[in-house]
Amino acid sequence: MEILKEIANAVISGDRKKVQELVEKALKEGITPEDIIDKGLLSGMSVIGERFKKNEIFVPEVLVSARAMQKGMEILKPLIAKSSNVIKGKIVIGTVKGDLHDIGKNLVAMMLEGAGYQIIDLGIDVPPEKFVQAIKENKPDVVGMSALLTTTMSQMKVTIDVIEKEGLRDKVKIIVGGAPVTEEFAKEIGADGYAEDAYSSVELVNRLLKVS
Ligand code: B12
Structure with a gap:
């Protein structure tokens, strides 16, 4: 068109x-x-x-x-953003430490919000400790991390390790994404899921939380 x-x-x-x-x-x-x-x-x-x-x-x-x-x-x-009163789940999302790209992360957050999830957006350049604090405060179902640089991808693993150390790993599903991230990388660092775009992020979260 x-x-x-x-x-x-x-x-x-x-x-x-x-x-x-x-x-x-x-x-x-x-x-x-x-x-x-x-x-x-x-x-x-x-x-x-x-x-x-x-x-x-x-x-x-x-x-x-x-x-x-x-x-x-x-x-x-x-x-x-659908006018729905039923919240399907809570999601903490952020761009990892050292990374300032947020267009994709915002898009993912927007689509998830539209699909009925409550979003707690931590913004950009988010250190692992801030993810941990947000998990403790908000008790989300899912934590989403975004990275657009090959140099900041490793922060996803660092963050998962810190979440694990704090004893919170089994309390949340962790999903990752961003242009350099792959399904294989997600598996390697112990994330629960990867999605290549905002639309599949919604499908991924629905699947992980077993909601439709
Ligand atoms: C826009 C942009 C910028 C903007 C960012 C503005 C902003 N507010 O975000 C500015 C100009 C600030 C910028 C800066 C830099 N950038 Co830049 N940037 C880009 C560019 C052109 C587009 C990224 C983008 O927004 N794409 C559109 C969105 C919609 O796509 P996306 O981010 O991939 O997100 C989708 C999926 O990946 C997925 N997704 C994303 N996040 C998540 C999270 C989860 C949980 C899930 C499930 C899915 C998911 O869903 C999204 C929606 O479909 C890319 C090029 C590219 N092709 O990616 C370079 C790029 C990422 N940048 C690059 C570089 C090098 C830099 C700088 C270092 C440049 C410099 N010399 O200063 C700095 C780094 C600053 C920093 N510390 O972060 C390189 C990275 C190279 C590499 N391999 O690491 C790229 C690839 C360009 C290139 N080819 O050289 N950049």
Whole structure:
């Protein structure tokens, strides 16, 4: 659809106002929030990712696009968050220590919230101790960790070890994700699950908690 391409292009050029206008227009046209995210906002962000990788653009440009994308997300979030009174479970989520990437983590949190889970978002650069403290305070069913750097992936294992040391490992299911993370890595570090995107995160959590 043409408008989804336009949304992707507005993300690429980092035009927040245009993203806002186009997302509102797309909704009026009856396009679902999921399609707007997937085929519009994320499709634009993946072009940015490619260009960043090839050194064609740099951090400031990526940030401008990320903000434009987040503007679109703000509009879509309330539409995805279902008006449900029944909370299926509690989830503590955060980006691990040393890592400042939060677009993917926010998306996962948003989808899970939309699916009826209560989210406690610890933000970015979260040290293991902060995960532990959040588990003690909130008694979540699931802990989710995000890492986008190969250098910070190892923090997932460190965090799991600290959770284990505190005697909390059997109280929570631990899930991990982020571009460099794989199913195999998740198994290796003793996580309970891995999902490659926000949609499969919901399926994963439903499966782990045996809810539908
Ligand atoms: C945006 C971005 C940034 C932004 C972050 C803005 C923000 N608020 O997040 C800024 C500009 C700040 C940034 C900085 C840096 N970045 Co950067 N960044 C990216 C970029 C282009 C896109 C990431 C993104 O948002 N993708 C879109 C989201 C939707 O996808 P996602 O994060 O993968 O999340 C999905 C899944 O992975 C999964 N998921 C994610 N988290 C979780 C958690 C759970 C529990 C589950 C189940 C699933 C899940 O679901 C999500 C939704 O579908 C990537 C390139 C790429 N292709 O990934 C580089 C990239 C990650 N960055 C990279 C680098 C090197 C850096 C810097 C070191 C650059 C520098 N020299 O300063 C710094 C590091 C800062 C730090 N300490 O963290 C490298 C990493 C290389 C590596 N192998 O480690 C990449 C891969 C680019 C590259 N190819 O060189 N970056």
